[in-house]
Amino acid sequence: MKRRLVVSSGAGISAESGMMTYRDAGGLWDNYPVMEVASDEGFARNPALIHEFYSNMRRKMTDGVHPNAAHRGLVELEKDFDVRIITQNVDDLHERAGSSHVLHLHGELMKVRSMVRPDRIYQLPSTELTTPDATDPLTTTLATRDPYGDPVRPHIVFFGEAVPNFEPAARLVEEADVLVVIGTSLVVYPAAGLIQYARRGCEVYYIDPNPAAVPSWVHVIAEKATTGVAHLIETLRK
Ligand code: OAD
Numbered sequence: 634m635k636r637r638l639v640v641s642s643g644a645g646i647s648a649e650s651g652m653m654t655y656r657d658a659g660g661l662w663d664n665y666p667v668m669e670v671a672s673d674e675g676f677a678r679n680p681a682l683i684h685e686f687y688s689n690m691r692r693k694m695t696d697g698v699h700p701n702a703a704h705r706g707l708v709e710l711e712k713d714f715d716v717r718i719i720t721q722n723v724d725d726l727h728e729r730a731g732s733s734h735v736l737h738l739h740g741e742l743m744k745v746r747s748m749v750r751p752d753r754i755y756q757l758p759s760t761e762l763t764t765p766d767a768t769d770p771l772t773t774t775l776a777t778r779d780p781y782g783d784p785v786r787p788h789i790v791f792f793g794e795a796v797p798n799f800e801p802a803a804r805l806v807e808e809a810d811v812l813v814v815i816g817t818s819l820v821v822y823p824a825a826g827l828i829q830y831a832r833r834g835c836e837v838y839y840i841d842p843n844p845a846a847v848p849s850w851v852h853v854i855a856e857k858a859t860t861g862v863a864h865l866i867e868t869l870r871k
Contacts, residue, residue, distance in 0.1 A: 638714035638869075639809035640707055641802075641827050643721045645816020645841055646858045649701045650726060652694070656818050657843075673793035680786070681775050688787040692742050692757070692771045695724055703815065703858035704730035706866055713869070714811070719802045721817060721824050723789060736805070738798050738824050744788035747779050754788055755779060799823045806830040812837045813865060816858050819845040838865055 644654035654660045669675040670686040708731045710716050718727050718735045723742040727735045745762070747753035755762055758770035762785065764777040777785050790796055802824075806812060812831045819825040828847070831837050839847055840854045840861030847853065854861045 635713065635715040636810040637808055638710060638716050638811040638813065639805050640716065640718045640813045640815060641720075641806070641817070641824070642718065642727070642815045643817025643824075646703050646720075647698075647701075647722055647724055647726050648816065649703065649857060649859050650698050652698060652722075652724060652726075654816075656820065668792065671789075671791055673791045676786070676791055683787065683791075684774050684777075687789050688742065688745065689769075689772050691723070695742060698724070698726070700726045700730035701859055703862040704732070706859075706862035708732050710866065710869070717805050717809075719798075719805060719827065721821070736798055736802055738790070738796055738802060740787070740789035742787075742789070745773050745777070745785040746788045747781070747783045748786050749781070749783040753779060753781070753783075755785065796823055802827060803830045807832060809835050811835065811869070814839040814841075814851075815861070816841055817845075819847070838868075840865065 644652065648654055655662045665686065670683060676683045704726050707716060707718065711733060716732065716734065718732050720727055720735060720737055721739050723740055725741065725743055743757050745755050745757065761780045762777055764772060764774055766776060767774060773785060775784065779785055806827050807830050809831060812835055814828060828837065837851045838854060839851050840856060840858060842855060842857050844853050844855055854864055856864065
């Protein structure tokens with residue numbers, strides 16, 4: 634049986650693909666007021682702005698963006714390990730690289746869900762949705778309706794909302810033989826607390842060129858994701 638390797642990735646793993654991180658200098662939250670564009674209160678106040686920002690504008694930012702060597706390295710590790718990926722990222726670069734198991738903690742940019750029945754989730758572009766005033770199939774607005782005639786919202790976890798995938802993520806970390814944290818400032822909870830679920834004896838690595846403070850039992854690889862994952866693979870093969 635293969636040993637279980639769990640990855641917890643953040644915005645840094647997609648940085649070398651050209652995706653902006655949130656809190657680095659010039660990051661997304663330097664340019665946009667986070668509580669207006671990514672919180673439950675902001676959504677209640679101005680849902681049109683959130684459709685425009687979190688789904689439409691950010692969806693377009695992923696146009697022409699491709700997985701990088703770090704995403705691909707994690708796919709390569711599947712030859713030797715049972716790899717499970719937990720990501721805070723809303724992009725789909727892990728899936729596009731070919732990773733078999735990806736759990737999104739903060740939602741997915743390329744999905745919307747019914748405002749009436751949250752279990753009705755639609756992958757974009759979708760022929761099931763109608764948006765009378767949009768010419769681009771990736772664009773959703775307040776007027777977008779699902780096949781039941783109900784409005785939709787971005788399938789994104791806003792600040793102030795519960796993180797429904799946290800429990801399954803914590804269970805994955807508890808079963809890990811190896812835990813690899815990549816490209817996250819470890820600021821946003823509950824995601825930042827996942828590391829605490831690693832059991833005794835689990836090897837824990839943290840790849841980040843500007844790592845946050847972590848307990849001494851964590852092996853820090855202070856490098857960018859692409860070279861850091863290459864070094865990790867070398868280390869795990871020894
Ligand atoms: P942050 O922007 O907070 O942190 C990005 C991390 O990536 C930092 O620690 C950087 O040092 C690191 N980094 C930068 N370039 C890198 C590279 N080339 N390789 C590896 N690491 C690199 O992003 P997250 O920690 O992912 O949530 O942010 C967590 C959550 O806050 C996001 O999921 C999002 C945001 O608000 C929601 O919106 C709900």
